Amino acid sequence: MVNSMKFAPFKIVNFFRQHEFSAPYGISQSDSEPLTLDELLTYASPERHRQFETLWLGYTETQGHPELRRAIANMHDGIDARDVIEVVPEEGVFLPMNSLLSAGDHVVAMQPSFQSLWEIARATGCELSFWQQRRTEDGWHFDVDELERLIRPDTRMLIINFPHNPSGYLPSRADFERVLELARRQNLILFSDEIYRFTEHDAGLRLPSACELYERAIVLGGLSKCFGLPGLRVGWLITRDAGLSHELQEMKSYTTICGSAPSEILALIALENREALCARSIDIVRANIDVCRKFFGRYPDLFWIAYPQCGTITLVELAADMPVGDFAAAALREAGVMVLPAEIMLFEGNYFRLGLGRRSLPQALERLEPVISNCFARPGTKV
Numbered sequence: 001m002v003n004s005m006k007f008a009p010f011k012i013v014n015f016f017r018q019h020e021f022s023a024p025y026g027i028s029q030s031d032s033e034p035l036t037l038d039e040l041l042t043y044a045s046p047e048r049h050r051q052f053e054t055l056w057l058g059y060t061e062t063q064g065h066p067e068l069r070r071a072i073a074n075m076h077d078g079i080d081a082r083d084v085i086e087v088v089p090e091e092g093v094f095l096p097m098n099s100l101l102s103a104g105d106h107v108v109a110m111q112p113s114f115q116s117l118w119e120i121a122r123a124t125g126c127e128l129s130f131w132q133q134r135r136t137e138d139g140w141h142f143d144v145d146e147l148e149r150l151i152r153p154d155t156r157m158l159i160i161n162f163p164h165n166p167s168g169y170l171p172s173r174a175d176f177e178r179v180l181e182l183a184r185r186q187n188l189i190l191f192s193d194e195i196y197r198f199t200e201h202d203a204g205l206r207l208p209s210a211c212e213l214y215e216r217a218i219v220l221g222g223l224s225k226c227f228g229l230p231g232l233r234v235g236w237l238i239t240r241d242a243g244l245s246h247e248l249q250e251m252k253s254y255t256t257i258c259g260s261a262p263s264e265i266l267a268l269i270a271l272e273n274r275e276a277l278c279a280r281s282i283d284i285v286r287a288n289i290d291v292c293r294k295f296f297g298r299y300p301d302l303f304w305i306a307y308p309q310c311g312t313i314t315l316v317e318l319a320a321d322m323p324v325g326d327f328a329a330a331a332l333r334e335a336g337v338m339v340l341p342a343e344i345m346l347f348e349g350n351y352f353r354l355g356l357g358r359r360s361l362p363q364a365l366e367r368l369e370p371v372i373s374n375c376f377a378r379p380g381t382k383v
């Protein structure tokens, strides 16, 4: 099946490949401030520290380190370690879509969303219907009535991503349960990308994980966002459906086979200190939101922004005649600041993605100030 697939270029990954390590500043990264290795090790118990230093660098267990799977399971209600498969996060997008979909299947996915969350289905030859993000006075919204109209008798998979990249949108618990009910009604495979889970600015907002509520859910989680550890390349798939789990593991034999031994122990250290690491990230996001309110508040007619209740990202509208792509190019050229235009995420409209997780965001915004003055003759007014 893989050989017959032709993927379109992964625009956002290509954009980051081009600019992430050459631009001195950025305001669009989606992760929380990454930790250094020695910083993470300060959280380790003496036993884990020793385990890390004396680690045997052989192959690891294909489904993932048993202790790590247990730690992941323990973060979820009613989930057992055998329901968990350790993956590289992006691999966790590829496996369910590649192993469980065939040409002609009908799939419902969100728009906009991380490109692989629908591109793999498209390249497989699936028929796609898109659940569209809507802008309201309060911010962003996905309407469950619209979703209901998109699901057909022959729909095979529903793909969701809450908290949502790029808007940071989190549905109400009632809406989330309705989505799961729609999946249950037709026994759909529900692929729920929850990689931004645990970034809720108030823990009371956290939704249950789809795998806790629905047997045919496959959940993707990982350490790349709220934990500030994207370089570990550790994520997980969870499903209580043994048949689906078997298919995923069969396909994993053709992708990474097993995880990285050092990353597994570092991931265990992270999960054993989950509360502290998430609090660290959320503190940074909160401080950055304060800075952004002041910064963007100076240009009320130039930028529209709905601050998210969770997540590390949101969309900002540039309410000017200038295409956001030109503004992003000027930011890079004149100030060395990487700005991700939303069109790279195939989202129409004059928006860019704002990343709230990095400590350097205030400095990056400072550098943007003269670019704004240069681009817009009278800042604060509609140009």
Ligand SMILES: Cc1ncc(COP(=O)(O)O)c(C=O)c1O
Pocket (backbone or CB within 6 Å): 030, 088, 089, 090, 091, 093, 114, 161, 165, 193, 195, 224, 230
């Ligand atoms: C919604 C979503 N899912 C999956 C991933 C993949 O995570 P990683 O880049 O760590 O492989 C990302 C990365 O940005 C993402 O935004």
